[in-house]
Amino acid sequence: MSVILTPGQAGDNPQLLPLLDQVSVGRDGPGRPRKRPDRVLADKAYSHPSTRAALRRRGIAFTSPERSDQIQRRRAKGSRGGRPPTFDQALYASRNVVERCFNRLKQFRALATRYAKRVAYYRSEIIIAATVLWLRTDLQDTA
Numbered sequence: 001m002s003v004i005l006t007p008g009q010a011g012d013n014p015q016l017l018p019l020l021d022q023v024s025v026g027r028d029g030p031g032r033p034r035k036r037p038d039r040v041l042a043d044k045a046y047s048h049p050s051t052r053a054a055l056r057r058r059g060i061a062f063t064s065p066e067r068s069d070q071i072q073r074r075r076a077k078g079s080r081g082g083r084p085p086t087f088d089q090a091l092y093a094s095r096n097v098v099e100r101c102f103n104r105l106k107q108f109r110a111l112a113t114r115y116a117k118r119v120a121y122y123r124s125e126i127i128i129a130a131t132v133l134w135l136r137t138d139l140q141d142t143a
Helices: 013-022 049-058 068-076 089-093 096-105 109-113 119-142
Strands: 039-041 061-063
Touching: 013 049, 039 089, 049 061, 096 119, 109 119
Parallel strands: 039 061
Antiparallel strands: none
């Protein structure tokens, strides 16, 4: 798991690649954790062509709907605009798990109101809350 905090009005897209650099995906068998996930599911905010190109260079599959302004720009170029990126609607529907997780994290009062003013404290609270949620679901799965 990895968490990057940004100022309130900062965009999310510039933080995607640094976030992926911090992620390590554990293996089922022996071997060190992988640094590259199989796929990234993201909303329209991450749909920039530079993001798609960067993930393609890293060999990471990317599923995100195209923004309407990007569709119009591509169509305005005609045949030079290229073909639209692939988009799997069924796979994208599973992204709701992430949104539900954010909603559950907001149930922790200290996170929702941000009582901790220092970034390190707030980040620690996020990690502790996420761990608590993970343990709760893990306990429910075994019961």
